[in-house]
Structures are given as C-alpha cells and as structure tokens.
Amino acid sequence: MRKCEVFNAQKMNVDFELFKKLCNFVLEKEKKDGNLNIIFVGIDEMSKYNLYRGKEEPTDVLSFEGGMPNFLGEIYICPQYVQENAEYFGVSFQEELIRVCVHGILHLLGYDHEKDEGEAKKMFEVQERYVADFSSFLDKSS
Secondary structure (H helix, E strand, C coil): CEEEEEEEECCCCCCHHHHHHHHHHHHHHCCCCEEEEEEEECHHHHHHHHHHHCCCCCCCEEEEEEEECCEEEEEEECHHHHHHHHHHHCCCHHHHHHHHHHHHHHHHCCCCCCCCHHHHHHHHHHHHHHHHHHHHHHHHHC
C-alpha cells in the first residue's frame, strides 16, 4: 500500500494532486510500498531544518527517514529556493519542483549521492529518468 500526504506551510500555491501522483509514480517504479509526507515550507523554516545537517542556510529539499514500519519518512521542499534554482538552471519551476521531490523520495528509498561517486551517478540517472518519464505521463494524462 502506498499513501502520500502533501502539506503546504508556506505562501506559494501547491498542486497537491500532482505531488501525490508523483509520489505514487516513483514508488511504483521502485516497486516499494509505504507512506510518506511531503511538506512545502518557507526559507526560514528550511534553514532551521537544515541545521540538522550542520548547515546554517536554506536548501531546496531535505528528507528525513520515518523509522517506523510502513512510514518511509518526510520530505521538506522550499519552493522559494526551488524557484531560484529553476531560474539558474533555465528550467521551469514545475520541472524543478518535480526534480527535487523525486530526489527526496529516492533518498528515503536508500539512494545516496554524498558518500560514493558511483552511487551518486546512479541516483542522478534514476532521478532524471523519473523526471522525464513523469513529465511524459503528465502529458498523456492531461
């Protein structure tokens, strides 16, 4: 069973259904079950959460493992920061939001890009494939 809850604790509008579909899409591709929460937060709140990593600034996405059976964890996304990244990388805001959400989900599923270069390459390849596949899925379902 898969269940994704989406919460918005900041000012920008969020398409809850889009992120529920994305969550289910990635979990289905990974053949994983479980529940997770996606929480959209502001810059100040994201900076506070990033202190857990020993960093005093905001970031785009953070994942915290659930530590309970069937609860994969929580993903915190900062849309303001994501908007800045989207402009920097020359991609749409929605594409970059999808990308960081996929990134967060992959972390909860055990992918890591910080310890090993080979694992990082694998994670980013999977991430970009899912971003492209989900975008195609959206185009077909609209």
